[in-house]
Amino acid sequence: MTQERIGGYKVQQGENVTIEVVATGVNEFVTASLDNSDLSEAGSAPARFPFTVTKDPGQEHLVDVECQFDATAANNAQYQIFVQGSGGGRFSDFTIPRSDLDPSRTITFVVV
Amino acid sequence: MSFLSKLLLQCCFALSLAAVAIAQENKPLTLTAPPDKTAAIKAEMEPKATAAAHSLVDNHALHPNDQLQLSLGSTIVAYYVALTKATAQKPFTAASVAADTARTDKQLGASASSNAGSTSVVDRPGIAQLLGFAVEHGAVTQNIQGNTVTFSSSPYAIAAWLGGGDTAENYQKYGNSYGRVGFSANFNLNDTSNPALNATRKQLNEWSAKIRLGADHSGRSKGALNIFETKLQPVLQKVGTEKTSILNAIFGSSPELSNITNEVLKKIPPLLEASFTRDNQIAAVSKTIVDATFEELQHVTLSADTQQSIATFVEQFERDSAARVLASKDLDSAIADLAKRPSFSLAYLQEQPAIGKNYSVFKFVYEQSTGPQISANVSASLYHHPDRTLNQDTFRDFTASVEFLQKIARSPFFHDPNNKDSMSFSLNGRYERMPENQGIKGKKADIAVAGAKFEIPVGAGVTLPISVTYANATELIKEAHVNGNFGITFDLDKLKQLVSK
Numbered sequence: 091m092t093q094e095r096i097g098g099y100k101v102q103q104g105e106n107v108t109i110e111v112v113a114t115g116v117n118e119f120v121t122a123s124l125d126n127s128d129l130s131e132a133g134s135a136p137a138r139f140p141f142t143v144t145k146d147p148g149q150e151h152l153v154d155v156e157c158q159f160d161a162t163a164a165n166n167a168q169y170q171i172f173v174q175g176s177g178g179g180r181f182s183d184f185t186i187p188r189s190d191l192d193p194s195r196t197i198t199f200v201v202v
Numbered sequence: 203m204s205f206l207s208k209l210l211l212q213c214c215f216a217l218s219l220a221a222v223a224i225a226q227e228n229k230p231l232t233l234t235a236p237p238d239k240t241a242a243i244k245a246e247m248e249p250k251a252t253a254a255a256h257s258l259v260d261n262h263a264l265h266p267n268d269q270l271q272l273s274l275g276s277t278i279v280a281y282y283v284a285l286t287k288a289t290a291q292k293p294f295t296a297a298s299v300a301a302d303t304a305r306t307d308k309q310l311g312a313s314a315s316s317n318a319g320s321t322s323v324v325d326r327p328g329i330a331q332l333l334g335f336a337v338e339h340g341a342v343t344q345n346i347q348g349n350t351v352t353f354s355s356s357p358y359a360i361a362a363w364l365g366g367g368d369t370a371e372n373y374q375k376y377g378n379s380y381g382r383v384g385f386s387a388n389f390n391l392n393d394t395s396n397p398a399l400n401a402t403r404k405q406l407n408e409w410s411a412k413i414r415l416g417a418d419h420s421g422r423s424k425g426a427l428n429i430f431e432t433k434l435q436p437v438l439q440k441v442g443t444e445k446t447s448i449l450n451a452i453f454g455s456s457p458e459l460s461n462i463t464n465e466v467l468k469k470i471p472p473l474l475e476a477s478f479t480r481d482n483q484i485a486a487v488s489k490t491i492v493d494a495t496f497e498e499l500q501h502v503t504l505s506a507d508t509q510q511s512i513a514t515f516v517e518q519f520e521r522d523s524a525a526r527v528l529a530s531k532d533l534d535s536a537i538a539d540l541a542k543r544p545s546f547s548l549a550y551l552q553e554q555p556a557i558g559k560n561y562s563v564f565k566f567v568y569e570q571s572t573g574p575q576i577s578a579n580v581s582a583s584l585y586h587h588p589d590r591t592l593n594q595d596t597f598r599d600f601t602a603s604v605e606f607l608q609k610i611a612r613s614p615f616f617h618d619p620n621n622k623d624s625m626s627f628s629l630n631g632r633y634e635r636m637p638e639n640q641g642i643k644g645k646k647a648d649i650a651v652a653g654a655k656f657e658i659p660v661g662a663g664v665t666l667p668i669s670v671t672y673a674n675a676t677e678l679i680k681e682a683h684v685n686g687n688f689g690i691t692f693d694l695d696k697l698k699q700l701v702s703k
Contacts, residue, residue, distance in 0.1 A: 095467065096271045098460050113370040117422050119430045119533075123442035125450040135371040150457045152449045154275060156442040158434060161534040162421030162541065164368065184271055185261060191253035194442070196275025196449065200457040 091175025096183055097195060099173060100202045101151075105143045106176035107199065109153060112136040115164030116188070123154045143201055151199040159188045171195065239288045240496075246284035247492050250276040255487035262474055270470055274463050277495055279445050279519065282452070286516045350407060354386040373422050382414040390556075410551040412567070419545060421537045429536045434529045441526050444519040451511045452504060462498040469494050542571035553583075561585045561598050575607040593638045603632035613659040623659035630655070646675040663693040 091107065092100045101107060109129075111120045113136070122129040122139040129139045145151055157169045171183040184195040254277060261271045357380035362372045373381070387409040419425065453459040473486040504512070551563040565581035581601045588594035607628040616623060632651040639645035653671035660666050669687045676683075 094460070095464070096269045097273055098463060115368050116370075117426050117430065118370040119427075119434065119438075121435060121439040121442050123439070123446040125454060126443065126447040128439050128443050135374040136369070145454070148457065149455050150453065150460055152275075152446050152454065152459065154442040154446045154449075156438045158430070158438060158530065158533070160421045160426070160430075160537050162426075162537055184273060186257075187260070189260070190257050192250060192257075192276050194276060194445075195273040196445075196459075197273075198457075198460040198463070200460050 091173070091177050091179045091181075093173070093179065093181040094200075097197045099175070099181070099197070099199050101143045101175060101199045102177050103143050103145070103147060103201055107141055107143060107151075108132075108174045109139045109141075109155065109197070110136050110172040110174065111139070111155060111157070112170045112172065113157075113167075114170065115167030116159055116169070117163075119158035119160065120169065121156045123156075125152055129153065143199065145201050147201045149201050151201070153197045153199070155184075155195050155197070157186050157193040159193060163188055169193070171197070173197065239285075243281060243284040243288065244492050244496055247277050247280045247496065248488065250280045251491040251495070252484065252488040254491055255484045258470065258487055259474065259480060259483045263480065270467060272463060272467050272470070272491075274459070274466060274491070274495060275445060275449055277491060278452075278459070278462075278499065279448050281496065281499055282448055282512055283516050283520060286513055287520075350388050350390060352386050352388040354384060356381065356384040358383075370422075377422060378418055381418070384412045386410050386412075406554055408551055408553050410549055412547050412549040415546040415548060416544065419540045419543045421541070423540070425540055426537050429540065430533060433536060434526070434533045437522055437525045437529045440522045441519065444515050444522060448512055448515045448519065451508050451515065452502060458502065462495065465498055466491060466494040539572075544568065544570040559585050559587060559589060559594065576604070577607070578602075578604045593640075593642055595637065597637065599634055599636040601632060601634045603630065605630040615658070615660050616662075623662075623665075625659070626657045628655045628657075629653070644680045646680050648674075649676065650674050657691075665691040665693070667691055 091102075091105060094100060099107075109122060111118075111122075113120065118134055118137050120137050122131075122137075124139075124141050129141060132138045132140050139153075139155075141151070141153075143151060155169075155171060159167055165188060167188040169186040171186070172180060173183050174180040183197065186193050186195065254273060258270055258272055261268070358372075358376050359368075361376045361380050362368045365372045365375075388407045389405040390407055417423075417425075449459060469490050470487055473490060474483055478486070545568070547567045549563075549565040549567055551565065552560065553563060554560050561583045563581050563583040565579055568576075568578045570576050579601070583598040583601075584596050585594055585598050588596055588598075605628055607626055610625045610627055613623050613625055630651075630653050632649075634649040634651075636647055636649060638647075640647040651671060651673040653669055655667055655669040657665050657667045667687075667689055671685045671687070672682070673685070674682045
């Protein structure tokens with residue numbers, strides 16, 4: 091796995107990818123989706139969402155991470171996304187602060 | 203024209219209509235937005251683009267050397283939602299995060315038993331608010347020690363600080379153990395410009411330790427997570443999956459979304475000139491995101507099947523996005539109800555009054571907020587070194603106090619609908635038995651105090667408390683009297699939030 095930019099990666103077919111969401115100052119109110127299906131949480135604190143790259147080269151997987159800040163969340167609360175690939179690399183990705191007007195992010199994984 | 207000719211003509215007309223209809227059904231969606239709808243479609247993209255611009259600009263300001271953070275998914279979905287319903291323009295609603303400004307359970311300033319700078323006669327447990335390093339600025343009253351500063355912390359805060367922050371992981375590890383305990387110290391404040399300079403032993407008024415006895419009812423608790431899993435998670439999951447379903451239907455078989463993001467990102471850096479104000483940067487970045495994304499999407503073509511899939515997902519996405527807004531409110535409401543459950547704590551306070559001997563207070567604190575907020579304290583205090591010449595014994599006093607607090611209405615000083623700060627009115631009473639006053643001329647052993655307090659939020663993070671108190675005596679004077687107190691309370695958390703915006 092290589093990081094092209096924040097929210098954009100190049101991956102190999104068959105590679106195992108894990109998206110980790112670290113909640114700070116807020117409970118772990120987060121879900122993730124892959125392409126056209128739910129992405130199951132494999133662990134909590136921090137939340138981990140694994141998936142395997144199944145598409146062909148030239149195509150891309152799309153992941154959406156939806157976060158929620160409840161009214162009691164700390165003013166400096168945030169979600170920090172990390173992306174890790176079995177082919178190597180653990181990358182710091184989007185930061186979603188409580189002040190964010192749209193606490194969701196889309197991450198693209200282009201298969202090469 | 204013969205009947206046969208008419209019939210033939212009608213058949214031909216019907217067939218041609220059917221052919222047109224079939225052709226329209228199978229016509230690929232070129233995504234070239236109708237010129238007369240361009241402005242309307244861009245208007246629907248704009249809120250999501252502005253949200254993305256906010257995030258990008260603020261993150262860049264904090265970390266100028268890091269990569270720019272741009273997520274286009276929501277803006278692109280907004281484009282397809284607008285395009286799909288181009289004939290019936292409705293604003294695309296997104297879940298907004300209202301700032302928490304509605305709390306009245308947060309103890310600001312000195313505890314009720316401290317003589318200085320306090321307009322409270324009853325303490326609140328407030329342990330949840332002690333999680334994380336908190337600095338509190340005390341209220342000003344008529345007392346000569348009216349300026350105070352209180353520093354608060356907890357073992358959890360220290361453990362979290364050492365362990366990488368107040369993360370869900372650390373909260374799960376330490377929240378129910380170290381998080382039960384909190385400490386605070388209250389100092390006289392001579393130099394208001396630099397409160398930390400006053401944090402010396404000589405300036406110390408009071409220090410205290412509290413331990414929560416009951417379960418964690420905060421928004422960080424397992425109970426709150428269970429509420430999330432029931433009330434919001436299902437619809438949040440649906441919204442996310444519908445969003446990726448729309449994007450996957452359009453871009454899944456090519457790296458197009460990645461390419462579009464790269465193209466839009468190329469146009470951003472010149473807009474982040476340091477000489478531009480934050481608002482100007484956000485406006486410029488938002489407009490560029492809308493225009494550049496719109497332009498890029500004009501080149502995307504879709505099959506009829508994909509068009510049909512998008513229409514289906516868009517309909518579900520809109521329905522579930524609206525449901526998400528309601529579910530978010532339900533979540534906040536349920537977590538607020540959770541926090542209102544009765545809470546108990548024990549507190550130890552060491553008082554160092556300017557006049558008189560030092561003493562320790564052992565206090566039981568109860569609070570519930572179902573209906574009017576009720577706080578009750580029962581305490582006993584002991585002198586460290588009783589002065590026999592002043593009729594003092596080791597046992598100093600017994601105190602029982604209660605407060606009823608009712609929120610009244612939203613503050614008239616606020617025009618922002620997201621600001622939930624409300625005015626509140628409270629009644630309080632306290633009874634104190636002080637044996638050392640027994641038989642002493644000019645003093646009373648039984649002291650009763652009753653008061654009323656009206657708090658008006660006058661600005662974000664700034665509250666004006668006004669209180670009237672009647673007492674049949676004080677610990678030093680036998681005479682009944684009425685006091686009027688007023689001050690200004692600053693909530694530094696809220697002020698910091700404003701500054702960060």
